[in-house]
Amino acid sequence: MSKASEPGKPGKPGKTSKPGKTTKSAKSAVSAKSAKTAQSPTPGRPDLPGKTTRPGATGGREKWGPISIGPIMARPGELTRLELPFSRLATGTWASIPVAVLHGKRRGPRVWVNAVVHGDELNGIPIIRELVNDIEPSRLKGTVIAVPVVNVFGLIKESRYLPDRRDLNRSFPGSERGSMASQLAHLFMTHIVAGSSLGFDLHTGSDGRTNLPQIRCDLEDPVTAEYADVFGAPLNLHAPLRGGSLRATAAKMGIPVLVYEGGEALRFNREAFRVGYEGVRRVLERLGMYESGLPPVTNSPARSHASQWVRARRSGLCQLTVRIGASVKRGDRIAVIYDAATQWESVIRAKVDGMIIGMTRVAVVHRGDAIVHIASVD
Numbered sequence: 001m002s003k004a005s006e007p008g009k010p011g012k013p014g015k016t017s018k019p020g021k022t023t024k025s026a027k028s029a030v031s032a033k034s035a036k037t038a039q040s041p042t043p044g045r046p047d048l049p050g051k052t053t054r055p056g057a058t059g060g061r062e063k064w065g066p067i068s069i070g071p072i073m074a075r076p077g078e079l080t081r082l083e084l085p086f087s088r089l090a091t092g093t094w095a096s097i098p099v100a101v102l103h104g105k106r107r108g109p110r111v112w113v114n115a116v117v118h119g120d121e122l123n124g125i126p127i128i129r130e131l132v133n134d135i136e137p138s139r140l141k142g143t144v145i146a147v148p149v150v151n152v153f154g155l156i157k158e159s160r161y162l163p164d165r166r167d168l169n170r171s172f173p174g175s176e177r178g179s180m181a182s183q184l185a186h187l188f189m190t191h192i193v194a195g196s197s198l199g200f201d202l203h204t205g206s207d208g209r210t211n212l213p214q215i216r217c218d219l220e221d222p223v224t225a226e227y228a229d230v231f232g233a234p235l236n237l238h239a240p241l242r243g244g245s246l247r248a249t250a251a252k253m254g255i256p257v258l259v260y261e262g263g264e265a266l267r268f269n270r271e272a273f274r275v276g277y278e279g280v281r282r283v284l285e286r287l288g289m290y291e292s293g294l295p296p297v298t299n300s301p302a303r304s305h306a307s308q309w310v311r312a313r314r315s316g317l318c319q320l321t322v323r324i325g326a327s328v329k330r331g332d333r334i335a336v337i338y339d340a341a342t343q344w345e346s347v348i349r350a351k352v353d354g355m356i357i358g359m360t361r362v363a364v365v366h367r368g369d370a371i372v373h374i375a376s377v378d
């Protein structure tokens with residue numbers, strides 16, 4: 001792709017093509033469905049986490065009116081769909097990032113929810129689809145920016161990566177003239193992250209692995225930890241910031257991000273959907289933005305500051321003997337690896353007490369392969 005062939009910057013496509021000029025629709029079709037959720041006054045704080053440190057907050061005293069995202073203006077009380085043009089395909093047509101802006105009628109925080117930073121991690125798509133379907137902008141305080149697919153190229157190729165083989169989640173904040181991953185990261189930072197006060201980054205286990213629904217975040221930050229608890233996944237795992245990730249980059253701007261992990265790559269998982277959808281709704285309620293209509297979480301999430309993968313000591317066929325989410329004690333049998341041709345077998349045991357938060361989904365494993373992920377619960 002040569003720069004000369006790119007007539008338009010993101011958000012400013014060339015005159016001959018206008019991928020950003022798209023549908024804009026009021027939300028009448030979903031009002032009946034969402035009516036069931038709003039029955040009592042909204043409790044919780046009406047303002048933002050990270051408010052004091054975050055640039056560009058919308059929770060101040062400024063007038064509440066339309067906001068512009070990329071080439072489009074979103075009016076209060078409406079759902080606005082737009083496309084952020086990113087790059088031309090070899091065909092000459094544009095590849096764009098789809099965005100839905102739920103801009104509330106009344107003032108409130110601006111949060112984003114994104115999925116598919118890794119192109120093969122799909123569980124966030126139905127979560128976002130249902131959020132956009134169920135939230136009625138006329139009853140929303142603040143703004144929810146929904147980005148169901150960030151890594152459009154990865155989704156099409158069923159690949160974690162971009163065509164340049166880079167990991168988008170190691171490419172933030174990116175730059176306008178860097179690699180493709182870098183430019184995509186920059187586009188996302190410019191139009192979605194900047195000006196927001198909280199983000200949800202929805203992931204799944206990587207290829208061949210499944211994850212227990214869980215939040216990964218900075219549990220040392222009390223505000224972030226509180227929202228993780230409100231989210232209500234079975235486990236909150238303290239995760240150090242990793243350079244180049246969306247979460248680390250947003251953190252530098254004072255914007256907390258809850259990374260949600262649930263299920264496996266290239267598959268939908270009903271439980272990962274339910275926990276993720278309800279979690280976002282609960283946090284929006286806590287922010288004072290929108291009633292969830294959900295009962296409070298009865299079991300507060302377990303917390304962990306340490307986790308480890310148990311690896312195969314030898315290649316073979318792997319049969320797991322624990323289920324995801326199970327509690328194990330040190331020494332418990334968690335898997336058996338055996339040969340196809342002989343009666344040899346090797347029992348794999350837990351090395352620590354903890355909760356099973358991830359596991360392989362493949363039967364054939366090689367020496368050193370990660371088999372079971374165990375979190376030590378605080």
Ligand SMILES: [Zn+2]
Binds near residue numbers: 118203204
């Ligand atoms: Zn991921």
